[in-house]
Amino acid sequence: MARRLLALLLLALATQACAPSPGAVSIAGSGPTRLRFPSLDEQATALDGYLVRPPGRGRHPAVVLMHGCGGLLTADGRLSSRETDWAALLAAEGYAALMVDSFTPRGIGRMCSPERFDSRVYVTRPKDAYGALQYLQSQPFVRADRVAVMGWSQGGGVVLLSVRAASLGRPPALPHGDFRAAVAFYPASCREGAHRLPWTAPLPLLVLVGDGDNWTPAAPCQRLAEAAVRRGSDVRIRVYPGAYHDFDWPDLPTRSRPEFRTTAGVVPITGMDPAAREDARQEVARFLRARLRD
Numbered sequence: 001m002a003r004r005l006l007a008l009l010l011l012a013l014a015t016q017a018c019a020p021s022p023g024a025v026s027i028a029g030s031g032p033t034r035l036r037f038p039s040l041d042e043q044a045t046a047l048d049g050y051l052v053r054p055p056g057r058g059r060h061p062a063v064v065l066m067h068g069c070g071g072l073l074t075a076d077g078r079l080s081s082r083e084t085d086w087a088a089l090l091a092a093e094g095y096a097a098l099m100v101d102s103f104t105p106r107g108i109g110r111m112c113s114p115e116r117f118d119s120r121v122y123v124t125r126p127k128d129a130y131g132a133l134q135y136l137q138s139q140p141f142v143r144a145d146r147v148a149v150m151g152w153s154q155g156g157g158v159v160l161l162s163v164r165a166a167s168l169g170r171p172p173a174l175p176h177g178d179f180r181a182a183v184a185f186y187p188a189s190c191r192e193g194a195h196r197l198p199w200t201a202p203l204p205l206l207v208l209v210g211d212g213d214n215w216t217p218a219a220p221c222q223r224l225a226e227a228a229v230r231r232g233s234d235v236r237i238r239v240y241p242g243a244y245h246d247f248d249w250p251d252l253p254t255r256s257r258p259e260f261r262t263t264a265g266v267v268p269i270t271g272m273d274p275a276a277r278e279d280a281r282q283e284v285a286r287f288l289r290a291r292l293r294d
Contacts, residue, residue, distance in 0.1 A: 031079070034050055037132065041131075045128075048105055050079060051096065052096070059142060060143060061095050062146070063096070063148045064133060065086060065087065065097060066150065066155035067080060067101070068155045070110045071102075071109060072101040082252075090288075093285055093288070095292065096136065100129070102121070102128045111154075122154065122158070123168055124168075125162075127168070128169070133147055137177075145177045148292060149163065149181075149183070151183075157187045157190075159205075162182075163178075165200045166195070178202065180203065182203060183287065184207050186213050186215070204287075206284065207237040208240070208248075209237070209238075210276060211239050211241055212242045214269055215262070215270070221237060225237040242273065243273040246272065247280070249271075250272060250277070251272060254271025256269055257269070
């Protein structure tokens with residue numbers, strides 16, 4: 001039943017995309033509901049969000065999704081298939097999924113290469129995550145005390161900056177509570193020096209990364225997780241042998257990305273790893289089930 005529901009949701013997300021470009025689905029038709037909500041940044045930036053709701057009445061747990069450096073929308077205005085794939089899976093599991101677009105409202109297409117990276121936007125995005133949390137907590141179909149956050153690459157780094165004890169986005173008061181749990185896929189900001197204080201978090205974190213990832217390598221994330229655990233944080237890390245960056249992105253071919261060459265001269269390799277992707281889907285489902293369900 002769950003697999004059939006997931007297939008129907010994926011079909012709905014892709015409707016009216018007559019010739020979709022690789023790695024994207026249409027935002028038209030019966031796909032996600034487009035909405036706007038304010039960031040908690042100084043400008044109260046009106047952010048775009050794309051909401052996928054689970055079937056059934058009543059209040060549901062929810063998950064905020066934070067995109068990577070390529071943005072949530074492709075150049076032709078379609079939603080990234082990585083985020084919509086996860087949104088469909090989460091909805092099939094009974095969660096409302098809110099995909100947050102931090103870039104389009106700020107006039108940004110992508111910031112994957114060093115020359116396009118804007119650190120000011122990056123360190124502001126935790127306020128977007130908490131704006132999304134507060135939006136969801138105000139909705140009658142959401143369980144306000146059962147909201148998680150999930151991000152990929154730069155979005156995974158945003159998760160680390162958001163949920164740490166010295167958060168860059170957490171407001172002074174959270175009447176309905178903080179995020180209940182967090183998931184970071186191959187996150188940026190694992191390296192030493194990325195955090196002003198030793199990284200700790202008041203909520204559970206799951207990190208998933210491939211040991212073949214040369215863009216956001218596994219080793220710094222392993223060190224961050226191990227050190228956080230020693231300091232009393234609830235952090236789990238899963239490292240996938242041979243998997244590259246973007247290993248969970250459906251049908252993404254494996255290839256070098258010279259256009260994203262780092263300042264250290266590294267040419268990133270990206271591509272789906274079927275085994276890692278399937279395991280990650282199961283691992284995330286178990287992790288969230290244990291923390292967002294009674």
